[in-house]
Amino acid sequence: MLLEAMDGKLKGHKHYSSRQLKPADKELRHKIDFRITHYAGDVVYCIMNFLDKNRDTLFQDFKRLLYHSSDSNLKKMWPEGAQSISEITKRPVTAGTAFKNSMMALVQNLQSKEPHYVRCVKPNELKSPIAFDEERVRHQVSYLGLVENVRVRRAGFAYRQRYDRFIKRYKMISHYTWPNFRKGTDKDGTKVIMDEMKFSGDVKYGITKIFVRSPKTLFALEQRRNDLIPSIITLIQKTWRGYLARQNYKRMKAAYYIMQAYRRYKLRAYIAALRQKFANAKKMSDYGKSIKWPAPPVPLRKTVSTLRTIFRRWHAYMVLRKIPREEWPQMKLKVTKKTQNVLSIFFSTTTIIVT
Incomplete structure (x- = not known):
């Protein structure tokens, strides 16, 4: 019935x-x-099971089940399962409708980009x-318009x-x-480059684009660019290494300041404890004679020795001032006499022990 309906509807169409x-x-x-x-070219279609193939028998419940799977790959394969029950219809869309929606989304995406066409030629079946297959390739080249495209490119501008x-x-x-070019627009900067390279006679300047006629001009620009890339890389490396060295110096300087601050803190803490x-x-x-001196930090050892001498003199003064x-x-x-007696006893004892 479908084929009969198509015959009746498309009977006079030259492509059917x-x-x-x-x-x-x-x-x-x-x-x-x-x-x-x-x-x-011509494509032959079979009407058998044509409508069944167009129906998507995978219902939304199953899609939602696959979407909520713990497997990330399955979840990515069924993004339509993210729709809630209130957003879906009872009957799933057909394959034709899904294809149409997919093509509309593709066209919308392509319109927002700058297309670069790649012509693919199939060499054989x-x-x-x-x-x-030379005949097959000729047929594709003819229908894809590659010859005309090449002719237009060669007759006009090879690069834009x-x-x-x-x-x-x-x-x-x-x-x-x-x-960075700061003395005008991008168009002015482009003119500066082409004038310096002496290629102004081989280009045309449009409103938004530059048109280069000869491929040799483009090759010369690319060669000049490739010659300068190593020096630019060296400059970037030098700048980055200098930045790393400065950062390392700042860290070392900060660490030195922290060490100094900590050392001053320890000294102040020791003086405060004294x-x-x-x-x-x-x-x-006893005027503090029984007080035990805390262990001094290494930088304060000489200072503490001086402080001990000062303390002993002060202690002697405090004792003698009562007399x-x-x-x-x-x-x-x-x-003095008592000290001499003590020393004589000490030396005599030492002599006896040695003997």
């Missing part, structure tokens, strides 16, 4: 044919095949890497590019545009 419309065409099976003439992209790629060629220990030494009966000054000479003699 079937066995019913052309009984002499033996390549098409009766009531089974129909042919569509595409721009690249056998999918063989060594076979070359927007000014911003052109100056971004070739700005290192001129010292007026490197590293002041706290000897704060009431004057009120003690009248006229008795000090007699006290000094007693101390």
Whole structure:
């Protein structure tokens, strides 16, 4: 019924044919095949199970189940499963509708980009890497318009590019545009580059693009750019290494300041501890002689030795100030005599031990 409806609807269309419309065409099976003439050639379709193939029998519940799978690959394969029940219809869309929606999304995406066309030519129908069907290739080249495209390119301008992209790629060629051109628009910068390279006679300047006629001009620009790339890389490396060295110096300087600050903190803490220990030494009966000195930091060892000497003199003064000054000479003699006795006892004991 579908083929009959298509025959009735497309009977006069020049790109459609079937066995019913052309009984002499033996390549098409009766009531089974129909042919569509595409721009690249004829394609024969089979009507058997045509509607079944168009139906998407995978219901939304199953898609939602696959989307919520713990396997990330399955989840990416079924993004339509993210729709909630209220957003979907009871019957899933057909394959044709899905294809149409996909093509519309593709066209919308392509319109937002700058297309670069790649012409693919199929060398044979056998999918063989060594076979070359000349007639098949000629047919594709003809329908793809490659010959006309090449002729237009050779007769006109071989290269065209927007000014911003052109100056971004070739700005290192001129010292007026490197590293940034600030004396005008991108078009002015492009003119500066081409004038310096003496290629002004081989180009045309459009509103938004530059047009280069000869490929030799483009090759010369690329060669000049390739010659300058190593020096630019060296400059970038030098700048980066200098930055790393400065950062390392800053870290070392900061560490040195931290060490100095910590050392000063330890010294102040030690002095504060001494002041706290000897704060009431004057009120003690022995004037602080029994106070144990804390272990000094290494930088303060000489200073602490001086402080100990000062403390001993102060302690002696505090003891002697209770004695009248006229008795000090007699006290000094007693101390000297007592010291001599102690020394004589010490040396005699040492001699006996050695003997």
